[in-house]
Amino acid sequence: MSAQTHRFSLSEISVLLRGExxxxxxxxxxxxxxxxxxxxxxxxxxxxxxGAAMGWxxxxxxxxYVAIKFPLIILLTTFGNALINGMLAPLLGLNIPFRxxxxxxxxxxxxxxxxxxxxxxxxxxxxxxxxxxxxGAAGAPAYSLIILAHVAVIALAGVTxxxxxxxxxxxxxxxxxVARRVMLAWLWGNLFLGSQLSxxxxxxxxxxxxxxxxxxxxxxxxSFYEAVFHAxxxxxxxx
Amino acid sequence: xxxxxPVPPMIPPADRPTPPPxxxxxxxxxxxxxxxGDDPAERVAIPHAFAAIEALLRHPRRLMFQLxxxxxxxxxxxxxxxxxxxxxxxxxxxxxxSGHEQLWAAPVKIAAGLFISATICLPSLYIFTCxxxxxxxxxxxxGLLAGLLMLMTILLVxxxxxxxxxxxxxxxxxxxxxxHLVFWFVAMLFGxxxxxNGFAHTNAKSHAGLNVWVIxxxxxxxxxxxxxxxxxxxxxxxxxxxKQFFLAHWADCLKQQDGENNARGRN
Amino acid sequence: MIAVVVGAGSYGAVMxxxxxxxxxxxTGIKLPLVMLLTTAGNGLLNGMLAPLLGLNLTFRxxxxxxxxxxxVTSIVLGALSPVAWFIVYNTPPLAAGTTIKSPEYAVLxxxxxxxxALAGVIGNxxxxxxxxxxxxxxxxxxxxxxxxxxxxxxxxxQISWVLRPFIWEANxxxxxxxxxxxxxxxxxxxxxxxCRITFG
Numbered sequence: 001m002s003a004q005t006h007r008f009s010l011s012e013i014s015v016l017l018r019g020e021x022x023x024x025x026x027x028x029x030x031x032x033x034x035x036x037x038x039x040x041x042x043x044x045x046x047x048x049x050x051g052a053a054m055g056w057x058x059x060x061x062x063x064x065y066v067a068i069k070f071p072l073i074i075l076l077t078t079f080g081n082a083l084i085n086g087m088l089a090p091l092l093g094l095n096i097p098f099r100x101x102x103x104x105x106x107x108x109x110x111x112x113x114x115x116x117x118x119x120x121x122x123x124x125x126x127x128x129x130x131x132x133x134x135x136g137a138a139g140a141p142a143y144s145l146i147i148l149a150h151v152a153v154i155a156l157a158g159v160t161x162x163x164x165x166x167x168x169x170x171x172x173x174x175x176x177x178v179a180r181r182v183m184l185a186w187l188w189g190n191l192f193l194g195s196q197l198s199x200x201x202x203x204x205x206x207x208x209x210x211x212x213x214x215x216x217x218x219x220x221x222x223s224f225y226e227a228v229f230h231a232x233x234x235x236x237x238x239x
Numbered sequence: 240x241x242x243x244x245p246v247p248p249m250i251p252p253a254d255r256p257t258p259p260p261x262x263x264x265x266x267x268x269x270x271x272x273x274x275x276g277d278d279p280a281e282r283v284a285i286p287h288a289f290a291a292i293e294a295l296l297r298h299p300r301r302l303m304f305q306l307x308x309x310x311x312x313x314x315x316x317x318x319x320x321x322x323x324x325x326x327x328x329x330x331x332x333x334x335x336x337s338g339h340e341q342l343w344a345a346p347v348k349i350a351a352g353l354f355i356s357a358t359i360c361l362p363s364l365y366i367f368t369c370x371x372x373x374x375x376x377x378x379x380x381x382g383l384l385a386g387l388l389m390l391m392t393i394l395l396v397x398x399x400x401x402x403x404x405x406x407x408x409x410x411x412x413x414x415x416x417x418x419h420l421v422f423w424f425v426a427m428l429f430g431x432x433x434x435x436n437g438f439a440h441t442n443a444k445s446h447a448g449l450n451v452w453v454i455x456x457x458x459x460x461x462x463x464x465x466x467x468x469x470x471x472x473x474x475x476x477x478x479x480x481x482k483q484f485f486l487a488h489w490a491d492c493l494k495q496q497d498g499e500n501n502a503r504g505r506n
Numbered sequence: 507m508i509a510v511v512v513g514a515g516s517y518g519a520v521m522x523x524x525x526x527x528x529x530x531x532x533t534g535i536k537l538p539l540v541m542l543l544t545t546a547g548n549g550l551l552n553g554m555l556a557p558l559l560g561l562n563l564t565f566r567x568x569x570x571x572x573x574x575x576x577x578v579t580s581i582v583l584g585a586l587s588p589v590a591w592f593i594v595y596n597t598p599p600l601a602a603g604t605t606i607k608s609p610e611y612a613v614l615x616x617x618x619x620x621x622x623a624l625a626g627v628i629g630n631x632x633x634x635x636x637x638x639x640x641x642x643x644x645x646x647x648x649x650x651x652x653x654x655x656x657x658x659x660x661x662x663x664q665i666s667w668v669l670r671p672f673i674w675e676a677n678x679x680x681x682x683x684x685x686x687x688x689x690x691x692x693x694x695x696x697x698x699x700x701c702r703i704t705f706g
Contacts, residue, residue, distance in 0.1 A: 011376075017369035115370075118362035125359050125459060129466050131482045142484065160370060296557045397551030401661050404547070408668060409691045429558050500698075 013042060016111050019164045021171035028103045028172070036103065039110040040075070046110075046117030047071040051204070053123035054150065057133050058206030065214045069201045074109050077194040078102075081186075088185045093178040094169060104168055105186065112161030119153045133208050146205075162187060199224035275304040275440050288317040295390055295433070303437045306382030315378070318385040319354075325392035326350035330470075332399045336406040336415055337473050344477060345470050352463040353392070357384055360456045367448035368438060375441040383437040387430035394426035412472045413496040416489075419471070420461075427457070461485050507542070507573065513580030514538040516587045521618055521673055524594045528680045529673075536669045536682075537583075541576040544662040545569065548654075555653045560646030561637060571633065572654060579629030586621045593617050615673065630655060667692035 012035065015023055027035060051070030056063035085105060086098035096104075126149055130142040162183060169179035198204075202216055276282055281301040285291050291314060294302040305314055330346025337345075365380050375383070405418055431453050435446055443449070464470055465485040467478070483491075518537030522529035552572055553565035563571065597614045630651060638647030666672070667690075669683055 014365075014369045017366060018372050018374075019370075115366050118366040121359040121362060122455065122459065125462070129462055129482055129484060145484070296554055297562055394551070394554055397548075397554045400547035401551070401657070401664075404661070404664050404668065405691055408664065408689070409694060410689075411694060414691065414694050 012038065013110070013114055016107055016164070017114060019167050021167050024107060024168055025171045028100050028107065028168070031099055031103070036106065039106045042110040042117075043074055043106075043113040044071045046113030046115070046120075047074050048117075049120040050113075050116035050123065050153075053120040053127065054204055055206060056124065057127045057130065057146065058203075058208070059212045062203075062206045062212045065212070066204050069204070069214075071113070073194060073197045073201060074113065076197055077190050078105055078109055080193050080197075081105075081189045084189055085186050088189070089182050092181045092185055093175065094173045094182045096172060100172075104165065104172075105190075107168070108161045108165035111164050112157045115157035115160055116153065119157070123149065123153065133206070150205075195224045199227070275300055275307070285314055288321045291318050291389070292321060292393060295386060295393075299386075299433055299436060302386060303383075303440060306386070306437070307376075307379050311378055311382055315382045315385045318382070318389045322385065322388040322392045323350050323354065325389070325396045326353050329392065329395040329399055329402070332403045332406065333419060333470060335403060336412075336471050337469075339473065341469075341471075341473060348467040348470050352467050353388060353460065356456065356460040356463045357388055360452065360459055363455060364449075364452050367452045368441070368443065371438075371443045371445050371448040373438055373441040373443035375438065375443075379437075379441065383434050386437065387427075387434045390433050391423070391426040391430040394429055395422060398422040398426070411496060413492050415471050416492065423460075507577075509577035509584075510541050510573070510580045511538045513577070513582070513584030514541055517580075517583035517590060517621070518672070520587050520590045520594055523591070524597060524599070524614065525673060526680045529671075532680070532682045533672050536672065538580070540662060540665050540669060541580065543665050544658050545572050545576060547665070548572070548657050548661050551657055552654050555657070556650050559649040559653055560643060561641040561650045563640070571636065572658065574636075575629045575633040575654075577629075578632045579625045582625035582628050583621065586625065590618060590621055618673070663692040667695075 012027075047070045048067040052063040052067035054063075054070070055066030082098075082102045082105075086101045089096055089101045094101075126146060130146060131140070133143075165186075166179055166183045169182055170176050173179055173182075199222075200215070203210070203213065206212060278300070280298070281304045283301065285294055285302065285305050291302065294305075295318075305311060327346040327350045330349035331342060333349060334341040334343070334345030361381070361384060364384060365377055368375055368380055402419065402422060406415060409415060435449060438446070438449055462485050465479075465483055465488045468474075468488065469479075514537040515534045519530045519534035521537070522531070522533030549565065549569045549572075553563070553568040556563045556568045593614065597610050598608075634647060634651050637650050638644050641647045641650065671681075
């Protein structure tokens with residue numbers, strides 16, 4: 001590895017964002033605790049700032065809770081799926097060690113979190129201009145606008161993170177088809193666990209009719225997928 | 240700078256002589272692929288804010304080159320100071336529409352609003368430039384944003400006499416608001432063009448991200464005028480007591496204007 | 507500047523002479539004033555627009571160029587003054603029951619406006635080759651001309667509105683500037699008129 005790529009600095013975040021796959025592939029091949037800490041720090045800071053902006057509309061305390069919960073979901077998903085992701089990569093044709101697959105996923109999440117963090121001032125400004133979150137606000141245009149803004153920003157950050165991951169996997173493995181298979185497998189696994197973790201850690205935006213809480217009283221009751229299933233049942237079977 | 244060029248004849252004769260040489264622009268309006276700094280004139284340091292204005296208008300490549308040099312912080316500071324002063328000057332002109340406390344409130348709100356909008360949008364600008372593959376450092380991104388603000392605000396100062404004469408003539412807030420928005424939009428177009436030219440020299444692969452950012456900045460700045468209202472017209476409080484999005488506010492202004500026109504028509 | 511004062515001044519005097527000798531004096535002063543105030547008011551903006559659009563002129567040069575265009579316009583207006591005077595001479599005087607809706611008043615207004623438009627077009631057409639040669643690019647020259655034209659028309663229309671009347675203001679005595687000079691704007695009036703025509 002060249003001395004230049006081995007040198008550690010904060011500007012590495014911009015290298016990640018630019019998707020300089022050659023340099024990133026070299027980083028992922030060699031474990032560096034300081035670099036790993038930096039990526040984890042970016043996830044905590046970026047997702048935390050975005051979470052604070054998200055919860056702030058309901059109450060400042062809700063902002064604090066979501067600032068803790070949002071990065072926690074990303075980190076728990078990353079660590080929770082680390083083993084299965086590390087196994088899936090060689091099974092699907094990408095023969096990389098467990099540590100490298102873990103490192104690559106952390107980098108892609110760092111990209112997502114950096115984008116989320118950069119958009120947090122815009123979300124704060126949007127919320128500052130919105131009427132307070134009161135009873136009945138769910139039907140107001142401001143509520144829809146804020147929800148749409150969250151969806152757009154999270155989608156942009158998520159898609160960018162995964163696109164960069166795909167490019168990186170292609171550089172490491174040399175095959176586009178293999179890279180796509182591995183990326184999709186990891187994506188499904190992370191979405192599956194991430195959705196359930198988000199369900200447990202709700203609320204995020206908060207409801208004006210319910211008190212500000214870190215977790216709902218029956219957080220561990222039911223699951224995200226059961227809720228989706230019941231919702232579909234209600235729609236199609238008119239229950 | 241071009242003082243050695245005499246004024247051309249009033250009506251050129253049929254066998255028109257070649258006009259006196261005018262130094263060509265250091266860069267055409269849309270930057271080519273020529274690397275920055277290949278012309279020795281571009282390497283000349285920009286000593287003060289007035290030279291920065293001159294460079295921004297006539298030799299933008301010189302400014303772009305200087306923004307990439309180590310220690311460009313002082314230059315960026317000077318550019319921001321000029322932008323702040325010009326925004327305040329334009330604010331005073333906007334304030335003459337209502338007079339009284341608006342003579343100081345409007346410049347404060349316009350200058351502060353512009354800078355807060357830029358600060359809010361800076362992180363996303365940096366992210367978009369990185370995503371587009373640009374090699375620009377954060378300082379260079381800040382410098383190009385400062386260039387956008389400076390060009391916008393000096394053009395607004397150019398529009399100030401026009402804005403002033405309309406401020407004195409009309410009593411319609413909706414019309415004046417529309418006029419200020421048009422001036423602001425024209426000024427922003429030039430500012431954005433400077434910024435795009437700047438990023439074209441940083442190996443950016445596409446302008447798509449920057450274009451998305453321009454829309455975000457536009458929306459934030461327009462919303463800022465609603466968040467800090469009134470900038471035109473008077474109010475009992477410095478800040479608004481009700482939160483509104485700009486489209487709702489504009490609709491209210493038009494309704495109010497319509498009501499006033501109808502009342503005037505009845506009288 | 508002399509060309510502007512003499513050319514536009516003589517045309518303005520002819521315009522105002524239909525109403526009253528004093529109106530002739532006032533309009534003879536006001537018409538050049540519109541051109542000079544427009545040039546001065548837009549001097550800074552025109553000076554910024556030129557380099558931004560590809561023509562590297564100094565502020566003083568761009569100011570002079572705009573003044574040259576107004577001077578050409580004024581010379582043409584001055585040359586058209588005798589023709590305009592002949593039309594004014596043949597239009598029934600205001601005292602003979604001419605109202606704002608009289609056809610003769612409409613013909614007078616239209617003819618005078620057409621002369622001004624013609625002079626303006628010539629002034630700008632003469633400026634275009636100069637701008638093209640100075641910039642070395644036909645596109646840049648045209649862009650600068652169009653930008654200058656747009657801002658000068660915008661400013662000039664409003665200054666003319668403030669300095670009205672130029673020919674005659676119904677039911678009002680002769681005055682240098684109308685008492686309601688700072689009420690409303692040219693474009694609001696046009697917009698309201700369009701609304702009235704369109705929506706009734």
